[in-house]
Amino acid sequence: MEKLYVNEIRLDGEVSTVGLFYSRAEAENIVAQLQRLPEKADCRYEIIEAVAGLSSTNPPKQRE
Amino acid sequence: MADPVLASMVRATGQTNARHYMAATPKIQAYRDSWVKLAPLRDGPVNLQRVAVSDLAATTQRIKDKAMELGANMVGVCRLQPHMIDLGEDVPHEFVIVACVAEDYEKVVHGANAVEEEAMRVYAKCTEVATELASYIRSMGYPARAHHNGASEVQAIPIFYQVGFGELGRHGSLINEKYGASFRPGFVTTDLPLVEDQPREFGVQEFCMNCNVCQLNCPGDAIPKEHVVTHGIKRWLIDLEKCYPYSRLRDEYCHLCVDVCPYNVKSHPETYKAFMKERKQVGYKTPKSW
Numbered sequence: 432m433e434k435l436y437v438n439e440i441r442l443d444g445e446v447s448t449v450g451l452f453y454s455r456a457e458a459e460n461i462v463a464q465l466q467r468l469p470e471k472a473d474c475r476y477e478i479i480e481a482v483a484g485l486s487s488t489n490p491p492k493q494r495e
Numbered sequence: 496m497a498d499p500v501l502a503s504m505v506r507a508t509g510q511t512n513a514r515h516y517m518a519a520t521p522k523i524q525a526y527r528d529s530w531v532k533l534a535p536l537r538d539g540p541v542n543l544q545r546v547a548v549s550d551l552a553a554t555t556q557r558i559k560d561k562a563m564e565l566g567a568n569m570v571g572v573c574r575l576q577p578h579m580i581d582l583g584e585d586v587p588h589e590f591v592i593v594a595c596v597a598e599d600y601e602k603v604v605h606g607a608n609a610v611e612e613e614a615m616r617v618y619a620k621c622t623e624v625a626t627e628l629a630s631y632i633r634s635m636g637y638p639a640r641a642h643h644n645g646a647s648e649v650q651a652i653p654i655f656y657q658v659g660f661g662e663l664g665r666h667g668s669l670i671n672e673k674y675g676a677s678f679r680p681g682f683v684t685t686d687l688p689l690v691e692d693q694p695r696e697f698g699v700q701e702f703c704m705n706c707n708v709c710q711l712n713c714p715g716d717a718i719p720k721e722h723v724v725t726h727g728i729k730r731w732l733i734d735l736e737k738c739y740p741y742s743r744l745r746d747e748y749c750h751l752c753v754d755v756c757p758y759n760v761k762s763h764p765e766t767y768k769a770f771m772k773e774r775k776q777v778g779y780k781t782p783k784s785w
Binding site for chain 2: 436448464470
């Protein structure tokens with residue numbers, strides 16, 4: 432599955448991660464919903480591929 | 496199925512529902528049925544004779560005492576903020592009350608089914624507490640709606656944080672000083688004027704930066720090493736695609752990230768050590784000093 436972060440960028444430049452999503456359609460839907468909120472009027476949103484930090488760094492575990 | 500990630504993964508297996516949900520024991524199914532049955536009672540008529548609130552602190556204490564009397568172990572109050580409400584939903588209330596019931600951590604040594612049964616028992620209890628508490632507040636003359644597993648429009652974690660129950664842990668759940676992450680919630684949103692609790696920090700986020708026990712015990716390797724920041728708060732975003740094969744797409748329950756958390760040791764030292772000894776025997780990591 433595709434993995435995408437949605438980041439919220441405030442007017443002062445502060446970047447805040449909204450969440451991790453598994454399809455562009457789902458990420459775009461969240462952004463559209465957030466953009467409709469009056470308190471988020473000044474925010475920009477970016478959808479970026481989640482690569483660093485999410486891929487496994489552990490050795491495979493035995494199945495429980 | 497509301498969760499699009501799970502729905503997609505279930506479809507890929509050729510099933511119509513997640514295996515874990517289909518494998519419920521009769522007792523677990525009875526707990527699930529109980530919150531579905533109570534869902535229609537989460538809101539209702541408000542007493543037209545309103546009790547005047549002259550002392551906010553006393554009223555807040557009265558509500559907290561009532562929740563404890565109904566069976567809660569922790570109760571908190573905060574103002575309901577937009578980020579606490581599900582996107583696209585409207586909850587027309589000023590405050591949210593969260594009433595949590597603790598799980599019996601001793602169940603961990605009896606296996607996954609015992610842990611799940613306990614979790615469902617507690618969720619069912621939370622449903623009762625929230626439903627009764629909402630009804631109690633409506634009888635005082637104020638609108639109130641219960642939110643629980645049967646139906647809800649609020650988000651648990653930001654409310655937990657705001658009322659001072661604890662801090663976010665690496666495993667994605669909120670860690671409380673006394674109960675670790677072994678507790679479940681019910682909520683009531685209301686217009687009854689109340690005194691707000693405040694967020695409280697006691698070092699969890701610093702602790703989780705160095706302790707990787709949940710990450711190293713996750714069978715699906717779903718807990719990331721790196722965190723993100725949301726409004727200044729560190730969050731470790733669980734990779735659901737890796738979590739669900741263990742927590743939803745097999746018969747057995749998975750609650751391991753919460754059960755192995757060293758914050759359980761304070762309240763249950765012997766059980767925690769016994770449980771972690773079992774984990775070590777099957778090849779998983781235990782806290783460094785043990």
